[in-house]
Structures are given as C-alpha cells and as structure tokens.
Amino acid sequence: MQQLQQWLQHSTGDAYQSIQPASSDASFRRYFRVHWQHGGSSILMDSPPDKGALAPFIAIGDHLRQWHLNTPHIEQYDLSLGAALLTDLGDLNYQTASRQSENIESLYQDALQVVHKLQQIPIDSYPLPHYDRSRLITELQLFDQWFLKLYQAVSLTHVEQQALNQVYQQLCDQALHQPQVWVHRDLHSRNLMVTKDNNPCLLDFQDAVIGPVTYDLVSLFKDCYIHWHKPQRYHWLARSWQQSPWANQVSLDEFIRWFDWMGVQRHLKVLGLFVRLQLRDQKSYYLQNLPLVMDYVLETVAQYSELAVLGELIERYRLDQAAYEAQQRLLCEP
Numbered sequence: 001m002q003q004l005q006q007w008l009q010h011s012t013g014d015a016y017q018s019i020q021p022a023s024s025d026a027s028f029r030r031y032f033r034v035h036w037q038h039g040g041s042s043i044l045m046d047s048p049p050d051k052g053a054l055a056p057f058i059a060i061g062d063h064l065r066q067w068h069l070n071t072p073h074i075e076q077y078d079l080s081l082g083a084a085l086l087t088d089l090g091d092l093n094y095q096t097a098s099r100q101s102e103n104i105e106s107l108y109q110d111a112l113q114v115v116h117k118l119q120q121i122p123i124d125s126y127p128l129p130h131y132d133r134s135r136l137i138t139e140l141q142l143f144d145q146w147f148l149k150l151y152q153a154v155s156l157t158h159v160e161q162q163a164l165n166q167v168y169q170q171l172c173d174q175a176l177h178q179p180q181v182w183v184h185r186d187l188h189s190r191n192l193m194v195t196k197d198n199n200p201c202l203l204d205f206q207d208a209v210i211g212p213v214t215y216d217l218v219s220l221f222k223d224c225y226i227h228w229h230k231p232q233r234y235h236w237l238a239r240s241w242q243q244s245p246w247a248n249q250v251s252l253d254e255f256i257r258w259f260d261w262m263g264v265q266r267h268l269k270v271l272g273l274f275v276r277l278q279l280r281d282q283k284s285y286y287l288q289n290l291p292l293v294m295d296y297v298l299e300t301v302a303q304y305s306e307l308a309v310l311g312e313l314i315e316r317y318r319l320d321q322a323a324y325e326a327q328q329r330l331l332c333e334p
Contacts, residue, residue: 182208
C-alpha cells in the first residue's frame with residue numbers, strides 16, 4: 001500500500017485527505033476511494049502485475065469508448081505498478097439500484113442497448129481471444145474439480161465422468177453454433193454502474209472475448225447476485241431478440257434454447273469458481289450465492305432431455321439442506 005500511496009502523490013502532485021477501501025471483486029484487483037484535500041474523489045485501482053496485467057483494461061476501455069460505450073475515465077496509470085486512477089462513479093450499481101429503484105425496466109433497457117452495441121463492434125477491430133472449445137471446457141471443469149470434488153467431496157465413477165464430459169461437449173457445440181460477437185463476459189449487476197449520461201458505465205471488461213451471442217444476456221438476466229423471476233427474464237430475452245439482427249436469422253424458440261444452454265455452461269463454471277474463491281482466495285462471501293446458481297442449472301436441465309443426465313448427477317450427490325448449511329459454515333471459517 002505504501003508504494004501505491006507514493007505513486008499517487010508523485011503522479012498527481014496533489015495531496016489526498018484519505019484512502020478508504022471502495023470495493024473488491026472476484027479477481028486479485030482492489031479498489032480504494034481517494035478523497036482529495038481540494039475536494040472531490042477518485043478511485044484507485046490496484047491490479048498487481050503478477051496477477052493480471054493492467055494494459056488490457058486500458059486498451060479495451062479505450063476501444064469500447066470509440067464505439068460509444070461508457071467506461072471509466074482513466075486519469076493516471078502506471079503499468080509496471082499495476083495502478084490506475086479512475087473517475088469516481090459512486091456506489092450505485094445495478095444490484096443496489098434493483099433494490100431501490102422503481103425504474104427497473106428503463107435500467108435494463110439501457111443494459112440491453114449496451115449488449116447490442118457490444119455485438120455491433122466488428123470482431124476484427126481488436127485482437128480479442130476467442131471463446132473456443134478449449135476455453136469453454138476449461139471453465140466447465142471448474143465444476144467437477146472444485147464444486148463436486150472439493151466442495152461436495154464427490155468422486156465420480158468412470159461412467160459418471162464420461163456422461164459429464166459428454167454434456168460438456170454438447171454445451172460447447174451449442175455455444176459454438178451461435179453467432180460469435182464481442183462478449184463482455186461478466187455483464188452482471190455489480191459491473192454496471194448507474195450514470196446520468198450514457199447509462200450504464202461498464203466495469204470489469206478486461207477479459208472480453210469473441211464468443212456466443214447469448215453469453216452476456218445470461219450474465220444479465222440470470223444474474224448470480226439478483227433473482228429475477230422466470231417470466232421477467234424471458235420477457236427481457238424476447239425483447240432482446242426482437243431488437244437484434246438475430247430475429248431475422250433464428251426463431252425465438254431457438255434463441256431461448258441458445259440462452260438456456262449457454263446459461264448451464266456459465267453457471268457450472270460459476271459453481272466451481274465461487275468455491276475456488278473461498279478455498280484458494282479466502283473470499284467466503286461468494287458462497288451465499290451458490291443456491292441461486294444451482295437453481296438456475298437445475299431449472300434448465302429439467303427442460304431439456306439431452307441434459308437430463310446432468311440433473312440426475314447433481315441430484316444424486318446434492319447435499320441435503322442441513323449438510324449444505326454445515327458445509328457452508330465449515331468453508332466460511334477463517
């Protein structure tokens with residue numbers, strides 16, 4: 001922290017009054033709110049270079065602004081230190097707004113426009129990695145490696161592992177069959193800041209990829225931190241389909257299928273990721289979101305006979321509620 005403070009003083013030539021934690025995320029990045037003696041505040045982002053380079057955040061943010069998307073203004077940065085000084089956007093993200101605002105429809109229409117703007121960016125306009133089969137499979141394996149093996153202490157039989165691997169391949173086939181576009185990759189309520197102009201402002205976009213057209217819609221409507229009822233989710237999804245070019249290329253039923261299957265891929269990954277955040281990174285507060293994410297998976301696999309084996313596998317080893325709560329208390333202990 002001392003090195004960051006020294007950089008802050010040197011790079012700005014201004015005196016600050018205080019530095020306080022602002023927020024954290026699922027990565028190794030940290031955020032601090034800097035209050036200046038002359039008034040006002042900024043956000044200091046600490047992105048350790050050995051954990052994740054700062055350069056993609058800066059470069060992709062610049063590119064997104066060229067396409068009229070709202071990203072934080074960077075006032076100062078140091079790539080070698082992994083430090084950046086950003087505009088302070090306040091604390092009103094979409095998660096908070098969903099509990100306070102009566103204007104949810106308007107907020108989510110704005111978010112839909114963000115998705116559509118992202119998808120209109122030419123895929124060859126910036127060298128993003130592709131969400132290929134290898135990347136999709138690696139993410140899916142977080143589920144059996146961390147959630148099943150380490151969280152639920154399950155050792156799959158050879159037959160069960162083969163069945164799970166087959167489901168993984170089917171999910172990948174469905175994802176790769178979709179039109180491939182710019183994907184934010186984590187477009188949920190905590191990464192959308194409510195702003196007066198060009199709402200919302202995007203955060204955490206440095207891991208963007210070229211990937212399936214429904215991926216960001218899953219992040220948005222099947223949010224891991226907010227439960228929207230199913231009719232609301234599919235109302236927004238139908239609106240997205242109507243407003244997009246894909247309405248002329250695919251039926252709404254097929255678009256829903258893409259969305260549902262993409263959701264299973266994302267949420268299996270998230271189940272493993274949330275457990276890893278606790279076991280590896282001591283971020284236990286993500287475990288409280290496991291039941292919602294699991295409900296998303298079970299709700300979807302129950303609708304598609306091709307995915308029934310996944311539902312059977314989960315239910316076979318699913319902890320009962322008492323065991324689940326005991327496991328959570330154990331994992332949350334320091």
